[in-house]
Amino acid sequence: MSQSKIERRTFITGAVAATTGATLTASSYGRVLGANDRARLGIIGPGGRGQELMKEFVKVPNAEFVAAADVYTRRFDEAKKIAPEIKTFNDHRKLLELKDLDAVIVATPLHCHARHFVDTLAAGKDMYCEKTMTWSIEEAESCLAAAKKSSNRVIGVGQQHQSAGYFIDARKWVKDGLVGKVSSVESWMSRNTPRGKGQWVRPIPEDCNAQNVDWKAFLNGRSNRPFDAHKFINWRLYWEFSGGNVTENMVHQIGWIIGALDLGVPTAAYMSGGVFSEKDGREVPDTISATLDYPNDLVVSWQSTFSNSRFGLGIRILGSDGTIEWLAGTTDMVSGRSVSGWSYSPEKTNRTNGEAIKGDAAGENHYANFVECVRSRKEPNASVELGYRSAIAAHMANLSYRRKQRVTLETARQVAKQ
Numbered sequence: 001m002s003q004s005k006i007e008r009r010t011f012i013t014g015a016v017a018a019t020t021g022a023t024l025t026a027s028s029y030g031r032v033l034g035a036n037d038r039a040r041l042g043i044i045g046p047g048g049r050g051q052e053l054m055k056e057f058v059k060v061p062n063a064e065f066v067a068a069a070d071v072y073t074r075r076f077d078e079a080k081k082i083a084p085e086i087k088t089f090n091d092h093r094k095l096l097e098l099k100d101l102d103a104v105i106v107a108t109p110l111h112c113h114a115r116h117f118v119d120t121l122a123a124g125k126d127m128y129c130e131k132t133m134t135w136s137i138e139e140a141e142s143c144l145a146a147a148k149k150s151s152n153r154v155i156g157v158g159q160q161h162q163s164a165g166y167f168i169d170a171r172k173w174v175k176d177g178l179v180g181k182v183s184s185v186e187s188w189m190s191r192n193t194p195r196g197k198g199q200w201v202r203p204i205p206e207d208c209n210a211q212n213v214d215w216k217a218f219l220n221g222r223s224n225r226p227f228d229a230h231k232f233i234n235w236r237l238y239w240e241f242s243g244g245n246v247t248e249n250m251v252h253q254i255g256w257i258i259g260a261l262d263l264g265v266p267t268a269a270y271m272s273g274g275v276f277s278e279k280d281g282r283e284v285p286d287t288i289s290a291t292l293d294y295p296n297d298l299v300v301s302w303q304s305t306f307s308n309s310r311f312g313l314g315i316r317i318l319g320s321d322g323t324i325e326w327l328a329g330t331t332d333m334v335s336g337r338s339v340s341g342w343s344y345s346p347e348k349t350n351r352t353n354g355e356a357i358k359g360d361a362a363g364e365n366h367y368a369n370f371v372e373c374v375r376s377r378k379e380p381n382a383s384v385e386l387g388y389r390s391a392i393a394a395h396m397a398n399l400s401y402r403r404k405q406r407v408t409l410e411t412a413r414q415v416a417k418q
């Protein structure tokens with residue numbers, strides 16, 4: 001099935017689900033939380049990331065989990081280990097019918113995000129949706145439109161680097177005019193695994209079978225077929241369910257760059273690469289070189305490899321008056337030690353008296369920020385607009401890779417409609 005057909009089918013399924021829940025109107029359940037009221041949270045998809053999120057959110061003062069929904073029975077016990085009192089559901093719509101629920105965390109595989117996003121808003125709940133916000137451009141447009149219609153809801157996305165000290169400092173340095181004209185940003189993300197063991201490949205639990213998994217609900221509109229435990233657990237490796245490393249990791253870094261420099265969506269994208277590290281049947285590339293053109297003379301590049309981790313992860317904002325560098329786990333070439341941190345270095349050519357700055361902002365707890373916004377009705381640090389812009393950049397890059405040609409924003413939007 002073509003990508004656009006899957007998109008339409010998936011989205012229609014989601015939209016129908018949202019509208020048939022006739023009692024789920026945006027105004028039904030919204031309650032105003034007082035300073036001492038506990039924020040009641042639900043989660044859809046308490047798998048690997050979902051359980052990490054539960055552990056983070058239970059630490060936030062005055063927040064508690066009341067429910068979890070998943071299509072795999074194993075997750076109920078796992079989620080109850082973190083929040084023993086929760087109700088569990090095998091269908092997310094049942095969770096959304098709960099009245100005693102203020103906000104929903106969506107941590108399902110990428111191809112289910114749009115459906116859970118739309119249904120959650122239709123049920124009148126606030127929402128924290130994991131990145132990437134959607135699986136496709138068409139879904140990103142529809143989710144943004146749904147968010148605008150539900151403008152009384154608080155929506156945050158799982159791009160936690162937007163709350164970090166290295167984001168707060170970088171944004172301030174840019175706003176203070178320390179970098180001058182920025183025409184180039186370089187970024188990269190690299191990992192390694194032992195030979196024969198592909199990045200992201202997870203073992204299949206013994207109880208992962210057709211009896212314990214609602215396979216059709218997982219497929220979410222993709223063509224029906226017999227249960228496939230490997231694809232259910234390792235959905236990240238396949239285009240039908242995933243956008244590969246671009247939607248797993250580039251999205252975090254591009255979001256950070258978009259936020260720091262106040263960027264919109266790219267005008268064009270080009271991406272090359274392939275499955276070079278482990279040819280284990282995966283479809284999504286492990287080796288990537290992507291460039292994104294932005295208005296006003298800016299090119300952002302992002303590179304990734306899964307066969308060498310020496311230079312970890314990093315971003316360099318290269319301006320006429322200075323450079324902002326954020327490094328995480330990069331190995332210093334001279335000392336051999338791992339380097340992390342963020343800093344500003346002046347370009348003496350244009351800022352003769354400029355001084356280097358070592359970043360030290362404390363940052364904010366991303367999860368507490370979301371809960372705080374559920375109370376205050378403010379916009380979370382990682383907003384739906386940020387989620388949308390980052391998603392469009394990621395999907396344009398993937399589209400270019402799959403079409404083997406440079407893709408403009410116009411082409412990307414046309415392809416999404418086909």
Ligand SMILES: NC(=O)c1ccc[n+]([C@@H]2O[C@H](COP(=O)([O-])OP(=O)(O)OC[C@H]3O[C@@H](n4cnc5c(N)ncnc54)[C@H](O)[C@@H]3O)[C@@H](O)[C@H]2O)c1
Nearest residue numbers: 045046047048049050070071072107108130131158217218
């Ligand atoms: N922000 C971050 O740093 C970060 C880190 C890792 C993963 N993620 C994101 O979190 C999401 C989940 O990734 P993961 O590694 O936890 O995947 P996972 O497969 O471990 O977990 C997904 C869970 O969703 C459930 N599920 C599948 N279809 C469902 C449906 N239709 N309804 C309800 N539940 C359903 C699965 O049974 C599973 O428990 C992805 O979007 C991923 O990109 C974000």
